[in-house]
Amino acid sequence: MTALEASGRSTVPAVDAQASAAGPRPVTPATDHPRRDTVRKWAEIALFVGPALVLFLTFVVYPVVSAARFSLYKWNGVSQFSDAEFIGFENYARALFGGTDPATQEAFVTAYSEPFWQALSHNFAIIFLSMAVQLPIALLVALTLNRKFRGRAFTRVVIFAPYVLSEVIAGIMWLIIFDPNGIATEFMQSIGLDSPAGGWLEDPTWGFWTVFFIITWKYVGLAIILFLAGLSGVSEDLQEAAAIDGASWWQIQWRINIPLIGPTIRIWAFLSIIGSIQLFDMVWVLNRGGTAGQYSTIASYMMEIGFFRADWGYGSAIAVIMFILSFVIALAYMATILRRDNAHPRKAR
Amino acid sequence: MAVDLNTRTETPRSTGRTRRRGGLLPEGSTYVAIGIALVGVGLTLGPILYLILGGFRTQGDLAANPTGLPDPFMWQNYWDILSKPMFWRQLLNSTLVAVATTAGVVLFGTMAAYPLARYSFKAREFIFVIFTTGLMFPLTVAVLPLYLLLRDMGISGLWGLVIPQIAFGLPVTIIILRPFLAALPKELEEASFMDGISRIGFFWRMLLPLARPAMVTVGVLAFIGSWNAYLLPLLLLTGDPSGMTLPLGVTTFQGQHSAATTMIMAYTSLAMLPALVFFLLMERRIVDGLTGAVKG
Numbered sequence: 113m114t115a116l117e118a119s120g121r122s123t124v125p126a127v128d129a130q131a132s133a134a135g136p137r138p139v140t141p142a143t144d145h146p147r148r149d150t151v152r153k154w155a156e157i158a159l160f161v162g163p164a165l166v167l168f169l170t171f172v173v174y175p176v177v178s179a180a181r182f183s184l185y186k187w188n189g190v191s192q193f194s195d196a197e198f199i200g201f202e203n204y205a206r207a208l209f210g211g212t213d214p215a216t217q218e219a220f221v222t223a224y225s226e227p228f229w230q231a232l233s234h235n236f237a238i239i240f241l242s243m244a245v246q247l248p249i250a251l252l253v254a255l256t257l258n259r260k261f262r263g264r265a266f267t268r269v270v271i272f273a274p275y276v277l278s279e280v281i282a283g284i285m286w287l288i289i290f291d292p293n294g295i296a297t298e299f300m301q302s303i304g305l306d307s308p309a310g311g312w313l314e315d316p317t318w319g320f321w322t323v324f325f326i327i328t329w330k331y332v333g334l335a336i337i338l339f340l341a342g343l344s345g346v347s348e349d350l351q352e353a354a355a356i357d358g359a360s361w362w363q364i365q366w367r368i369n370i371p372l373i374g375p376t377i378r379i380w381a382f383l384s385i386i387g388s389i390q391l392f393d394m395v396w397v398l399n400r401g402g403t404a405g406q407y408s409t410i411a412s413y414m415m416e417i418g419f420f421r422a423d424w425g426y427g428s429a430i431a432v433i434m435f436i437l438s439f440v441i442a443l444a445y446m447a448t449i450l451r452r453d454n455a456h457p458r459k460a461r
Numbered sequence: 462m463a464v465d466l467n468t469r470t471e472t473p474r475s476t477g478r479t480r481r482r483g484g485l486l487p488e489g490s491t492y493v494a495i496g497i498a499l500v501g502v503g504l505t506l507g508p509i510l511y512l513i514l515g516g517f518r519t520q521g522d523l524a525a526n527p528t529g530l531p532d533p534f535m536w537q538n539y540w541d542i543l544s545k546p547m548f549w550r551q552l553l554n555s556t557l558v559a560v561a562t563t564a565g566v567v568l569f570g571t572m573a574a575y576p577l578a579r580y581s582f583k584a585r586e587f588i589f590v591i592f593t594t595g596l597m598f599p600l601t602v603a604v605l606p607l608y609l610l611l612r613d614m615g616i617s618g619l620w621g622l623v624i625p626q627i628a629f630g631l632p633v634t635i636i637i638l639r640p641f642l643a644a645l646p647k648e649l650e651e652a653s654f655m656d657g658i659s660r661i662g663f664f665w666r667m668l669l670p671l672a673r674p675a676m677v678t679v680g681v682l683a684f685i686g687s688w689n690a691y692l693l694p695l696l697l698l699t700g701d702p703s704g705m706t707l708p709l710g711v712t713t714f715q716g717q718h719s720a721a722t723t724m725i726m727a728y729t730s731l732a733m734l735p736a737l738v739f740f741l742l743m744e745r746r747i748v749d750g751l752t753g754a755v756k757g
Contacts, residue, residue: 164573171628178606267498276740278689280708295527435602
């Protein structure tokens, strides 16, 4: 959620901590045995940090490292791993370029790299569309709702509701609505429009757009709520000063409010991009990424091939590619777009 | 809109209850705001209401009359589900897992954040960075090896969900809690130590009560994450549906009753309601947590 703090912002709390924990006067319990104190201090640190560190290293770091190791092997996950065949970067090569089957000399392209690139293109399409569609919607709604009117609190709560709903429940709800004989088709008929012939989700081109609509429904509330929280921190004095100078509502939004919630927008965009790369639950509930993978994502492709088709080495390679992708994008985003916010972290508050 | 603005600035509202002073600030039209609010609420609630109402329909009614009110209006679907133990078992499983996850995340997270915020020692920043890298490791990347690890360790069932969920929840928790704990005045410690309280005593008696707001925030985030979790249960809780959590239970039910759409609608609605009520009550906390996490 806040990967940016991983490197960019970690200096901020660190300074605070430094000031309080290692201030001018050392703050320690008063005793006369400095040596015993040091041992005692380290014992306390181990006691406090130990459980969390052990859990984290065992169940987060170790599996991630294992994924990197598995990705170099041909392994079905059932037999002993020691029997697995080491194949170097073959799994990666298959995903990225196809490769050839050693037995039949047939190209792997249709089996491996085509669905991989198809899935990856969906992730990037979702990233792009989130910026092009969800961002303007969320900004417009947040800016208009950033004022007093009857029912404001209720509206905020309701608009936020889809975000806290589980992906599974939202997914099944939309599956029923977008059933070929469901209410969405009925609705289109009643206003005299055609609905996709092959079904909302099954249609090769409509499927992706239907899923994007569902994703927008599910996640746009987060953007609205974050933007509203950012807007509530914008000083009214500025807006009033602008109003006195004759600025219109639009000018105030465009020149004052939107620039001042810039940090919030940029962080939302960051979360959205990372979330789009790792998108899984929703597409999986919606028929495992589509009957022909028409809205698969790399995460759903990884599960399909790694777990349910028991190609663990290849699935792990996909997982590593996904990790590298989000890592590189995160670093690039922090180094370029978020850098100026981090230079003045207090402004974001 | 511009016309509306002018009338507004010329006639300052005298309600006095508004946050804004006078009518100085052009706010755009209230009607536009209410219009957008109505559209937003309709698009959000419409599908949810359709789902809940669908649970009251007969299968034939859903096909013949999907847009109208249920006719006949029947409780049978909901009653069928609520009168059998399966739904309640899954609700209990979800609750147990979410409560245990939340307790673990908050306890271990606060414990770890305390020295990282208020002790000064050599490896402090290094350990903190280790935890923050966890944000780069999503569950999706680790899930296949994690499944094997749990299998090899013999951890199965609900514990197999709780333990990894705690581990994956720790980074965000520590990142939110550390600056919060660091910001508490250091005079607290000085005074406590002068009174002869040890650091551990200080943690239990001073820090935990003072950190409560932040702990509630991270707790709510951990609870939501656990309650909605799907990927890990999908791999771990195969087989007996009575051992499943609600999200997985819903998909299993959907698979078993694929012809009985209205039954699925009822089951999904029931699975949604407790969480929805809880989350809407905690909306303030969730938003605080999310914006807190975003702003650091």
